[in-house]
Amino acid sequence: MSEQRVHFYQVGSFAVGNRLLSADDRTVQSSPHRTNSIDSGHRACQGCGEALGARYALDAAMRATNGQLLAVNATGCLEVFSTPYPETSWRIPWLHSLFGNAPAVATGVAAAMRVKGRSDVRVVGQAGDGGTVDIGFGTLSGMFERNDDVLFICYDNEGYMNTGVQRSAATPPAARTATTDVVGAEPGNVFGQGKDLPRIAMAHDIPYVATATVADLHDLEQKVERAMSFRGARYLHVFVPCPLGWGSASNETIHLARLAKETGLFPVFEAEYGVVTNVSPIRRPAPVEEYLKLQRRYAHLFGPKGRPDIVARLQGIADANIARYGLLPERDELDSREDD
């Protein structure tokens, strides 16, 4: 197979094109030897962040395990758009059982590998945010607590998109969903609720927890690779914009993922054994408006009848994240980091 040209465009975003890197530093995705774990031809929407995230993550996991990978999937968009036989997109062994049990099924697969002495075969469990933070939360916590040898990846698009955009515990405040409509005094989703699953995962003291977005391919792939260097329970929370559910343009998926990070709304970090070890700093700070305005789910916050008060509260959430994780280091500190 000849070298396939992968195009990366200069977007003024600190992203580094593969062509500027040495061959060893290039992404898995740019390699002609990538496994295409989830192959083309699936039925995801145009601009689907989850399809992108899964493709990056699983190909990286395949490379990290030398192709010895088994995947378990919860019910949800990823499962539905990838499977209807005979058009399965999965080129790796793949098992779907139920919505709420993917972590436990993954535990079972890992146990089978252990009992058969196949320590070379690794297991990835994956689900959307509903399958992770809501209905699968109990089994996920159990898997964490037992420290089962599973990398669990949550593709977080902040709602139940497969069933028609309903609120999950990962839906941000003020966002419009089908079950949090933009009516009444508090339009959209309520404030003060929701689960911060990466922090809950850290509270289990598992070997590795990380967050990532589909805007930074290198970072996502490296975190998968890092996760695969540990034994035990690992958790990767990937931010994946959903054009359908968010009411965003399908060509804005990467841009939105980047803005979520740059506004501080989605902190990108790594933690080992319950302690944060690495934070991806904000490179070009942006106010939350810049992110919110690109999405129809927040349209009620803007315009003549807009709600600057609510926007301010959302900015407050971003600011709290920035403070909590130190996302805006002093300029000189940043410079010294860049020198490393």
Add this chain to the structure above:
Amino acid sequence: MLRQLEGSKAIAETVALCRPEVVCAYPISPQTHIIEAIGVKVKEGSLAPCEYINVESEFAAMSVSIGASAAGARAYTATASQGLLFMIEAVYNAAGLGLPIVMTLANRAIGAPINIWNDHSDAMAVRDSGWIQLFAETNQEAADLHVQAFRLAEELSVPVMVCMDGFILTHAVEGVDLMDQATVDRFLPTYEPRQVLDPDDPVSIGAMVGPEAFEEVRYLAHLRQLDALDYIPVIAEEFAALTGRASGGLIHPYRTEDADTVVVALGSVLGTIKDAVDRLRDGGQRVGVLGIASFRPFPIAAVRDALARAHRVIVVEKAFSLGMGGVLATDVSMATLGSSAVLNTVVAGLGGRPIAQHSIETMIEQAIRGELADLTFLDLDEGVIARERARMARTRRSGPFAENVLRDISQTREDRS
């Protein structure tokens, strides 16, 4: 080796001989002693290789079993009652995927009202799940059925549930002839899955199936159950040749050859009914018993043959369908369709209510005299019911009815003493 031991212990010993590779443990009475005893074996190393996983719920127990089985491991778990209901989505899923998991169901009532004692409501709640459901009459049969269950499950790629009466069997200490490892190994070959997660030969398992194929996929699952009707007697015979014991099979007839009246039942109550039948036989009554060993698949032809000469069929069951009546009786009625036999349903032993031999005898005699209602609740306290119905008629806010009944019963007892 014949040993005097608790039923749960006999199951644990036997399951261990079946070399399970992944065992999920979650406590719920009355199955807990089984998984506790297996846990000891894994921890001390006498059962190896085996992964013993303390899960966080029954839903996880069945889900871990699904993952393990799909990855090619022999998987086992045990549950009861609420636990079975909590895992019910995964129970259906395991059968739908065709994964040969074996599970012990220590039969127990389902709440509310909460009740830890024996009946068959739990097993009946999953009768349409696609699992094979085998019922044990004694602890010996329960132990033997587990060995047969792994063989059956793996041969047909269908999960098998071994149902044994909670407490009545699980906690009873009686003689059980435990098999030895060599005999079990001869009967139960290594698990060769039809489908498995394998990096060298990737398959997708659990894809979405639309209207174009769903009916065919479900029909194939039904055919596997029908295959089991042929296969269950075969392995029971093979098992009998190996051990000399008539455990398993589809049905267990007792003194039915010339019986005018046949009592049909599931599980351990068959022993009490046999004693009752022997007494009635001594008194000249021509009665017999038909035990259903395989409830799913339901052996409709075998039951029809066994009941062909009976004028009266009494189905005694420890469960019922509210608003309808007997569950087992409905199945039996399909077997007696077109026959002139009278069919009575007797609901007994709910929530651990003791089923006394004399009550069975009285009930059979009533039936023979034609005095038994089509649907009878054995030893039902009509007075308590009438008084609670009256309270409900009298007052809108009559209160929680289970608690009212309890108060009424204790009050009645005090008044008597």
Add this chain to the structure above:
Amino acid sequence: MFQVRIHGRGGQGVVTAAELLSVAAFNEGRHAQAFPSFGSERTGAPVVSYCRLDDREIRTREPVMAPDAVIVQDVTLIHQVDLFGGLVEGGYVLINTSRTFEELGLDDLGDRFQSERLMTCPATELAIEHVGRALPNAALLGAFAALTRQVPLDAIGVAIRDRFHGAVGERNFAAATAAFDHVTREMEAATRASTT
């Protein structure tokens, strides 16, 4: 068939006693079925267990409603629980106490049952002496063997040693033996008293 009902409180080894009795009978080649009164009893709550002994297969699963013998492990249950309900005519009563039936307010039992089959045994005292713990069940099994002759003392010993290994088993069997001897002496004394 010989049916036994054992009354006690949670934590006193009531269920174990029925099991050990069944194992003893089993070791003698008999059929035996032991089972507890199924419940979620906590420590100190009244508990009942049952044991059936027979020379042929035991099929019934009904609770023991007409026992041939009742063993009472805890005298505080007297007048609290229906201890002797269903006891057959000619049935045995064995009570763990150092007091007499009269002192326990059970004089009327002598009217209803054969007095030579009513027996007390200071099983708790014997257990403290031999085992070092107030667990009367092993001693009561020794007493039961002497009173009913349903199982030999040796078979009780095998069952006890099978359940409790090493010194604990030996001490429990010593308590059972002491109780056996106590009851045997009592019965001999009663026989002498009735013949003289």
